[in-house]
Amino acid sequence: MSVTSPKTAPPSAAPAGLRTGSLGTSDIAFFVVSAAAPLTVMAGVAPIAIALGGIGAPAGYLLAGLTLAVFAVGFTTMSRHVKGGGAFYSYITQGLGRPAGIGAALLAMVGYNGMEIGVYGLLGSATQDTVHALFGADVPWLPVSLAGLALIWYGGFRSIDFGAKLLGVLLVAETGILVLLAGGVLLKGGAHGLSAASFAPGNVLVPGTAAVLAFAFAAFTGFESTVIYRREARDPDRTVPRATYIAVAFLGLFYAFTVWIAVQAFGxxxxxxAAGSDPANLFFTAITTFVGGWAADLMHVLIVTSVIASLLAFHNAINRYGLALADEGVLPRSFARVHTKHRSPYVAGLAQTALGAVVVLAFWAAGADPYNQLLLWVNTPGMLGLMALQLLAALAVPFFFRRISHSEGRARTFWAPAVATVLLGAAIVLVIGHIDLFTGASPLANWIMVAVAPAVFLLGFPLAHRLKTRRPEVYEAFGSK
Incomplete structure (x- = not known):
């Protein structure tokens, strides 16, 4: 009987793959909700939504959550039939064809990278604010962002279950501080008593609600990444849909409840x-009043950890997209290498980290502001790209089910995705119509940011033609792995 050393695999051993069966429903939900960064979204963005939409702002988050729940019906139904690791682009390929799928693959890589790399600017600025608030000191943002790049690389290099556990701890901490605020407001009865006026039709059906909806849809960006972890999920046909619904329900209800709590804290x-005059400090003022100054200090720290959790969640999603596209033969085969010990796509992770470092250093060299330019100008095209992918995925569902034999109900395979297509299209129009609120940039800069997503998607069509003529075997297999 021969014994093989665990440190040296025999020459005939198969290459290491992702760690299958590692993630349960809660683990995948942690990745998705962490990517949304609930504390950062609430403390940093919700006050602007209140200032623009009035006390009806909480209902806007509920409406966005309901729209994405409708989208999830067709999306998760299709997930039982499409086994590929490419998430969005696999679904779009199977429903709308390979050229659209290749365009979607490019858009996914640009969108997810935009969502992640821009947040390194937020990490730098949030850390600056936290250090100044707690110690009165000023720190440069670039070393913080570069340290964040190294930290996130290491988190992605480690095993996926390590990342899930870390995100679980960070997510509990950031939601816990908001629950603490809610407890203080509820126990003390708010500023002038508790009121349900935020959900009255007269306060919801106002012109400012359009702006609230634009912010609300942006707050859910990345929730669909549940399917990216299909290869590593336990019983993915059950785990992935459950995690998707849990993520949408939690974010929709938690956002709406927390914004309502902020309204009650001031009346x-x-x-x-209050939101219009000092949006950056609305939540800090509320928690200082109803809980104490120590809680405000803790909230400052937890905003930084919230940003770190979001970065790690997006980094892991990008790495798995890179691995899937390498398996397809579109990206270099080296991107498909998986670490023998940690079972992580470490080459894709290195490439993504290097890209992030290049972008961060370029903005620093240009003298850009880490928040107003690195975050907003890189994040906004990424957000629009992911919203466009949601729209294309919803559109792909009925076309896919028309072509296969199945036992799924028509409500899941046609009506829900049709409704979701209309609603998501309206959401994109709302976001584009209020793009200046997201970026604070010139009309020309806003036009360029809006144009990135369609330009990248359309680039996929000549690339598809090139693949079809020069590498037909790659083209024919695209979207099925």
Missing amino acids: DADVVK
Whole structure:
């Protein structure tokens, strides 16, 4: 009987693959919700939504959540029939054809990278704010962002279950501080008593709700990444749909509840003025009043950890897209290498980290602001790209089910995705119509940011033609692995 050393695999051993069966429903949900960065979204963005939309802002988050729940019906139904690791682009390929799928693959890589790399600017600025608030000191943002790049690389290099456990801890911490705020407001009865006026039709059906909806849809970006972890999920036909619904339900209800708590902390009559005059400190003022100054200090720290959790979640998603595209033969085969010990796509992770470092250093060299330019100008095209992918995926569902034999109901395979297509299209129009609120940039810069997503998607069509003529075997197999 021969014994093989665990440190040296025999020459005939198969290459290492992702760690299958590692992730349960809660693990995948942690990745998705962490990517959304609930504390950062609430403390940093919700006050602007209140200032623009009034006390009806909480209902906007509920409406966005309901729209994405409708999208999830067709999306998760299709996930039982499409086994590929390419998530969005696999679905779009199977429903709308290979040229659209290749365009979607490019858009996914640009979109997810935009969502992640821009957040290194937020990490730098949030850390600056935290250090200044706690110690009165000023720190440069670039070393913080570069240290973040190294930290996130290491988190992605380690095993996926390590990442899930780390994100679980960070997510509990950031949601816990918001629950603490809610407890203080509820126990003390708010500023002037508790009110349900935020959900009254007269306060919801106002012109400012369009802006609220634009912010609300942006707050859910990345929730669909549940399917990216299909290869590593336990019983993926059950785990992935459950995690998707849990993520959408949690984010929709938690966002709406937390924004309502912020309204109660200042009162229906005063919250809009407070949010408009000092949006950056709305949540810090509320938690200082209803819990204590120590809680505000803790919230500053947890905003930084919230950003780190979001970066790690997006980094892991990007790496798996890179691995899937390498398996397809579109990206270099080296991107498909998986670490023998940690079972992570470490080459894809290195490439993504290097790209992030190049972008961060370029913005620093240009003297750009880490928040107003690195975050907003890189994040916004990424957000629009992922929203466009959601729209294309919803559109792909009925076309896919028309072509296969199945026992799924028509409500899941046609009506829900049709409704989701209309609603997601409306959401994209809302975001584009209020793009200046997201970027604070010139009309020309906004036009360029809006144009990135369609330009990248359309680039996929000549690339598809090139693949079809020069590498037909890669083209024919695309979207099926």
